[in-house]
Amino acid sequence: MIQLDQVSKHYPPPKRGGAGVTALDEVSLTIEAGEIYGIIGRSGAGKSTLIRVVNQLEKPTSGRVLVDGVEISSLSGSALRRERRGIGMIFQHFNLLSSRSVFDNVALPLELAGVSKAKIKARVEPLLELVGLSDKRDRYPAELSGGQKQRVGIARALATEPKVLLCDEATSALDPETTRDVLRLIAEINRKLGLTVVLITHEMHVIKEICHKVAVLEAGRVIEQGAVFEVFTRPQHPTTRSFIGMVTGIDLPPVLANQLRADPQPGGEAVLLIRFIGDSADQPILSRLARHHGIDANILSGRIDHIHGQPFGTLVVAIPGGETLSTALAFFETHKLSVEVLGHVAPALLATG
Amino acid sequence: MSHQLFLLLVNATLDTLYMVAVAGAIGTALGLPLGVWLATSGRGELLAAPLFNRIGGVLVNATRSTPFIILVVAIIPFTRLVAGTSIGTSAAIVPLTVAAVPFIARIVETAIREVDRGLVEAAEAMGATPYQIIAKVLVPEALPGILLGLTLAIVSLIGYSAMVGAVGGGGLGDLGIRYGYQRFMPEVMAIVVLLLIVLVQGIQSLGEQLARRVNKRLRTA
Numbered sequence: 001m002i003q004l005d006q007v008s009k010h011y012p013p014p015k016r017g018g019a020g021v022t023a024l025d026e027v028s029l030t031i032e033a034g035e036i037y038g039i040i041g042r043s044g045a046g047k048s049t050l051i052r053v054v055n056q057l058e059k060p061t062s063g064r065v066l067v068d069g070v071e072i073s074s075l076s077g078s079a080l081r082r083e084r085r086g087i088g089m090i091f092q093h094f095n096l097l098s099s100r101s102v103f104d105n106v107a108l109p110l111e112l113a114g115v116s117k118a119k120i121k122a123r124v125e126p127l128l129e130l131v132g133l134s135d136k137r138d139r140y141p142a143e144l145s146g147g148q149k150q151r152v153g154i155a156r157a158l159a160t161e162p163k164v165l166l167c168d169e170a171t172s173a174l175d176p177e178t179t180r181d182v183l184r185l186i187a188e189i190n191r192k193l194g195l196t197v198v199l200i201t202h203e204m205h206v207i208k209e210i211c212h213k214v215a216v217l218e219a220g221r222v223i224e225q226g227a228v229f230e231v232f233t234r235p236q237h238p239t240t241r242s243f244i245g246m247v248t249g250i251d252l253p254p255v256l257a258n259q260l261r262a263d264p265q266p267g268g269e270a271v272l273l274i275r276f277i278g279d280s281a282d283q284p285i286l287s288r289l290a291r292h293h294g295i296d297a298n299i300l301s302g303r304i305d306h307i308h309g310q311p312f313g314t315l316v317v318a319i320p321g322g323e324t325l326s327t328a329l330a331f332f333e334t335h336k337l338s339v340e341v342l343g344h345v346a347p348a349l350l351a352t353g
Numbered sequence: 354m355s356h357q358l359f360l361l362l363v364n365a366t367l368d369t370l371y372m373v374a375v376a377g378a379i380g381t382a383l384g385l386p387l388g389v390w391l392a393t394s395g396r397g398e399l400l401a402a403p404l405f406n407r408i409g410g411v412l413v414n415a416t417r418s419t420p421f422i423i424l425v426v427a428i429i430p431f432t433r434l435v436a437g438t439s440i441g442t443s444a445a446i447v448p449l450t451v452a453a454v455p456f457i458a459r460i461v462e463t464a465i466r467e468v469d470r471g472l473v474e475a476a477e478a479m480g481a482t483p484y485q486i487i488a489k490v491l492v493p494e495a496l497p498g499i500l501l502g503l504t505l506a507i508v509s510l511i512g513y514s515a516m517v518g519a520v521g522g523g524g525l526g527d528l529g530i531r532y533g534y535q536r537f538m539p540e541v542m543a544i545v546v547l548l549l550i551v552l553v554q555g556i557q558s559l560g561e562q563l564a565r566r567v568n569k570r571l572r573t574a
Contacts, residue, residue, distance in 0.1 A: 055478055081480035095475035098570045099493040108489065109479040140569040160479070 001033040001196045002054060002164065007063030007073075009049050009220075023049040024060065025220035031213075033163075036190050036197040038207040038228070040243055041217035047200040050217065051166050054198060055087045056080055068163055085113055088157030092169035094149040096141040096156075102128070103137040106155045113160060127155040131185065147178035154185060158193075165189070167199035171206060183210045204243045208232065208307060216240045229307050233277050234338070256300060260343035268346045269318040270325045271300065275338040276313035285335060286317070295319060295328050318345070358541065361528060366548060368442050369524040372517065373510045375446050380453025380510075381503060387413075387454065388461025389487055399473070399483040413455040421452055421513045425520055432520075445514070445522030453510055460502030464495040497568035504560025508553050515549075525549055 009024040023046045031037045041047045052058035053065055056072055065073040072083050096105050106127055110120045128134045131151040141149055150170060157165055167186065171179040187210040190197050201207065207214050207228060215225035216239060223237045235241045260271060274285075286297050297317040304313035319328050321344060332339045391413070393399040394406040419427070425448040429439045432447040468491050476486045492499070515526020525545050533542025 057474060057478060078482075081482065084478060084480035087478070089475070089478040091471060091475060093469075093471055095469070095471040097472060097490060097494060099496065099567070100569075108476075111489065112476070112479055112481045112485050142570050166478075 001035075001068055002029070002031040002037075002198065003064075003066040004029040004050075004053070005064040005066070007050075007053055007060045007065060009046075009053065009058060010061045022220050023058075024053070026063070027217075027220070027222055029215060029222065029225070031196060031198060033196050034190070034194050035213055036187065036199070036211045038211035038214045039198065039200045039217055040202065040204060040207055040214060041200075042202060042239075045217045046220040047202075047217055048168065049220075051168050051198060051200045054164070054166055055084050055089060085109070085160045086162050087164045087166060088160070088162040089166040089168065090150065090153040090157050090170045092172050094141070094146075094153045094173075096149055096152055098141055101138050101140055102133060102144070102152050105141065105152055106159055109156060109159045123159060124155075127158055130158075130189075131155045145178070146174050147181055150174065150178075150182050151185065154182075154189070158189070158195075162195070164196045164198065167197065169201060170199065172201065172203070179206070180209070186210060216243065229310065229312075232307055233275060233312055256345070259345045261345065262343055264321050264344045265346045268321055268344055269298070270321050270344050271316060271318050271342045272328075273340040273342050274315045274317065274332065275340075276304070276311070276315070277338065278310055278312075283335070285332075285337065286315075289328060289331055293327055293331060295324055295331075297328075316342070358532075361532070362541075362544060362548070365523060365525045365528040365545075366552075368522075369511065369514050369526070369552070372442060372446055372449055372514050372522065372524060373507060376449035376453050376510055376514075377503075377507045379446075379450045380457050380506065383450075384454045384457025384506075385461055385499075387458040389465060389492065391458055391462040392465035393483070393487060393491070399486060413458055416451065416455040417459065421448070422516050422519060424448055424452055425517060429520070440521040442521075442523045445517035445520060445524075448520075449510060449513055449517065452513055453506060456509065457503065457506050460506060461495070461499055464498030464502055465491050467498055468494045497564045497570075500560060500564040500567065504557055504564070507556055507560070511549065511553060511556075525552075 004027055007024055007027045008022070011021040011023060013020045025046075027046075027050060029037075039047055039050055049058050053060050053073070054067065056065070056075070060073055063073070064071055067083065067087065070083055072080065075083060097108065100108065103124055106124045107120045110123060115123070125134070125137075128137055131154055133148060133151055133155070136144065136148065141152065144152065153170075154165075165186070170186075171182050174182060183206060186197060186199070189195055190210075199206070199211070211228050213226065214228050214231050215222045216231070216237065217223070218237075218239050224231060224235065224240045231240060232244055235244055256271070264270070276285075286299070289295050289297060297319050300316040300318055302313065302315035304311060306312065319325055325341075329339060329341075387409070390400065391406065391409055394402045394409070396403040396406075416424070425445075428448055428451060431451075432444050433439045435447050436444040438444050472490050472494060473486055476490045481489070514522070514524050515529070517524065518527025518530055525548055529542050529545035532538045533545060
């Protein structure tokens with residue numbers, strides 16, 4: 001449905017002699033029809049530019065963008081405007097017209113397309129129904145809560161019956177509960193209408209909640225992409241790991257993180273990150289390790305979670321170094337657990353901590 | 354108060370209203386589009402024409418920085434060309450309008466620049482043309498600010514209209530100077546000042562009321 005082919009965007013320096021900014025650096029992505037595709041990155045990673053090249057609010061410096069088979073990056077003027085009507089967009093700050101009622105806000109894209117009054121009414125009312133705002137049709141945006149405003153934004157984005165919905169940090173200005181409601185609505189629309197959804201966010205839990213696929217963006221490059229479960233359970237890049245850490249709780253306590261060394265400490269312990277995926281999450285691994293090998297694991301932090309109905313857990317444990325460590329690693333391997341040695345600590349720390 | 358003086362006051366008030374109303378109407382008709390254009394023709398904007406935008410800006414500033422009494426005298430040939438004469442109430446409308454257009458244009462420009470850029474982006478994403486963005490987004494969203502600005506412009510026009518007595522423009526200001534000051538009739542001066550205060554107050558509250566009515570931002574549920 002959406003294809004980005006080696007898309008780059010450079011911004012010229014604001015002053016002569018200054019340094020320009022590369023917002024996107026040869027990004028290639030393919031988004032299939034009907035998918036909810038999440039793009040995550042820290043602020044300044046190029047997310048906003050990336051979502052804006054899809055509807056050409058930002059013109060790429062080089063590379064091609066195809067939406068539904070049309071090379072939108074080569075269009076301008078009325079041809080571009082026509083394609084844009086097939087791409088809905090919602091925004092972090094909703095961008096509703098304060099001078100228009102809820103009904104008239106949703107009607108705006110239809111008015112712009114020259115649709116007749118009667119047809120506008122026939123189209124807007126079911127949309128208000130869909131987003132649950134039929135009773136607010138004559139209210140003004142200033143009278144609505146953030147969640148209601150975003151629902152108006154969603155109804156407005158759907159007015160021209162687009163094939164693609166772009167969500168630009170659509171939940172970043174909302175509280176957690178409202179965020180969940182709005183995300184559920186987006187997922188419902190994706191299911192009901194078969195809409196392709198592209199969303200950008202800096203919050204991993206948004207990705208976890210509704211996305212099928214995810215791309216991680218850093219410094220204008222896609223550093224990792226794939227199915228959400230794959231990326232969550234087997235992250236390859238440190239940035240991805242830190243994003244996942246935010247939702248899975250593998251962030252180490254700062255005291256421990258500071259003491260972590262790359263090399264084994266004499267008489268010290270190794271800190272391991274164990275990932276339980278699917279079936280292995282149900283097995284009493286650590287008690288078996290103690291029974292069969294007499295190795296005591298000291299649990300430092302841990303969490304079991306569910307993604308798309310599959311259990312998925314992480315456990316951070318400390319195990320005595322040296323030979324004991326090798327035995328334990330071999331044990332984990334025979335049980336097909338993904339284990340990562342995060343580092344080593346001196347003995348005093350864990351004894352006192 | 355003598356009957357004669359009463360007639361003078363009534364006529365002067367009507368003259369002032371006539372000059373301000375016509376200059377305000379023409380000034381708005383010309384200043385509104387000029388202001389919209391100034392706000393949207395800068396570099397990288399909807400109707401980008403940076404060179405013309407800069408020339409337009411300089412012209413507006415030039416007119417705005419000329420003291421009104423000098424403007425009145427300086428454009429006498431132009432006034433004669435437009436009104437057929439350079440003396441009288443109708444002729445005075447010409448310099449008043451010339452002063453009002455750039456003033457209103459700047460006010461409209463400022464109000465439109467206050468509109469959130471995100472709204473323009475949203476409209477662009479919907480496939481709106483630049484003219485649709487101006488007509489359906491920028492002007493309606495800026496309307497409360499534009500109405501308050503127009504109120505300010507009309508109040509200023511009342512002030513300017515006091516100076517057109519210099520070219521026989523008539524009106525309240527002129528009456529105040531000739532009778533109140535030059536003929537030592539302080540009661541005339543007092544009445545003129547009072548009438549001007551009432552006029553300005555009335556226009557100000559009318560403008561504020563209109564602006565409040567179109568402003569949907571501050572409504573409480």
